[in-house]
Amino acid sequence: MIALTLDETRTLAESILRHNGFSEPHVKAVAEVVWAGERDECASHGLWRLLGCIATLRNGKVVADAEPELIDQAPAIVRVDAKGGFSQRAFQMGTPVLVEKARNSGIAAMAINHCVHFSALWSEIEVLTEAGLVAMAFTPSHSWVAPAGGSKPLFGTNPIAFGWPRVGKPPFIFDFATSAVARGEIQLHERAGKAIPLGWGIDADGQPSTDPSAVLNGAMLTFGGHKGSALSAMVELIAGPLIGDLTSVESQQYDAGSKSSPYHGELIIALDPKRFLGDAVDHHLARAESLFEGIQGQGARLPSQRRYDARERSLRDGVKITEKLYEDLQALLV
Template identity: 50%
Template sequence: MADTVTLSLEEGFTLAVEAFLANGCDRRNAEAVARNMMRAEGDRCASHGLFRLPGYLASLRAGKINGKADPTVIDLAPGAVKVDGDGAMAPVAHEAGYEPLIEKARSQGIAALALTRIHHFSALWIEVERLTEAGLVGFAFTAYKPVVTPGGGTKALYGTNPMAFGWPRPGKDPVIFDQASSAKARGEIQIAARDGHEVPPGTGIGPDGEETTDPNLILKGAQLPFGGYKGANIAMMVELLVAGLIGEWFSFEAAEKDAEDGGPPRGGEFMMAIDPARFGDADGWAAHSETFFERFLGIPGTRLPSARRYGNRKETPSDGITIPTSLHEKIREMM
């Protein structure tokens, strides 16, 4: 049997939708998350595509995630809006919150979105790209369960606590980065463990508190923040934004209350959108920014964040996507 299965993007979407429907989702929830997964797969971001599907299905089966969630939009202030996710998978809540956030940012110049009672298992760049498509600067932050140590610590306290930033470029692909506060994204460590690869030094520690390049030991121990104390400080900022600020669970609270079914815990997300036309250079901000990108790209060896993904995005509609046969079989078994 072949080690991999090749699917078209449409086949991958159908597979995900059918799996969700078979595990208690209504079509609205199923399609929202499947679209999100296939955006990741379409950019060859395997760690946030169909790889995540079994975890979602396990949480649906356990009753932790509401597969028929109906998120509620709550207007908080001229520049603030909240979505109560009703226990949803995060993409369902995002789809309820995008337009209110965009409208408020255009009205006020800057606006924030708090998402609560959601289960986030996806890539943040997808969310900020929706904001750049509307011509806005976007930010997104979320947490997880304790898997990352504070600087100098040997016990996990923070989630991987990713952050994403998106800058619109009229007529061109936006500049977007999406990165964890940890030295390496957890999904990448999980894939390395699955595929039998080591990870770079500085990624994490084993249960004994000693650094290791064995992903299996790191998954039993803890991950390290990028840049030592600097990355740990950013992880702390994310915890405060997505839990302390909006009334959701910190990573340690999410772990204490999680079913440990392999899927995403409940948590919060904080997003912010800025209208660049409202900050004093309405006619010149885009052209001025391009002079920066030109200088950046003039340095040998550089490429803008997301450039590789955009290249992949042009290829996968015709080439399809490839997933391990074992993953394909596991999804089928759960349908």
């Protein structure tokens, strides 16, 4: 293993992106989410993702210097056209407008269009909870996942994220794929030569498999059978046709076999408790704490608690990555 400080992690990410031709706004925006992934011990969304970022660039599937366009769509809706760039820069541009609209109307939505998306959603949700907002986010991906009862890829991993701000405590955030597991987890198992659990996916013949390569070439499965399948279909609709962007199948078609990061859109919804509740906001936010206390009082863990615990360790001790990953990242600087 190779030990890195968090500053070294950020510097490495920025150096790789800058060396490969990304404009400075994209360098900063993408490096931030990769750095956050390592900080929170989310290896599948950390430095490893830079391999895919650079491959996507070299495949001609992302615009390294794209300058997003902000569109004031409606009183409670903002659109950001990412112009083929990574989603992070578009998110940064649109978020102040989304926050302002949510505070004015109580609820607002942001559609990010024509973006390349590879990152977890929790990092975006956390920005909004820090502003005191309740938030949700949805995005499709490539068609890697079979619907419940099916055997061929149709849906994306189609994550759903939700955040609730808390006073003096880390926000309540969950971010999960509607597939049984994030695709990055299967790819990391393949990279390490490790079997995956049954239930994560099927091979090209529709048979259950523990071989990560067979599943990556077959189809992933949704979590919870028909329930996860229905949620996945919802994400396809509200983060695809509703915002005028691609479904996972269409994103896969655009990819044309290059195995680049998905190209599509993202829908983010923000709600302002102060506008919903007025002078009673503090009372009702305090009431919400009893729910979290009830969960933890039974010995259960709140979503994201593992990340927050990891964050404390990383801020103190730095992070570690495999020597093989470090060598692969250094090769991107040549």
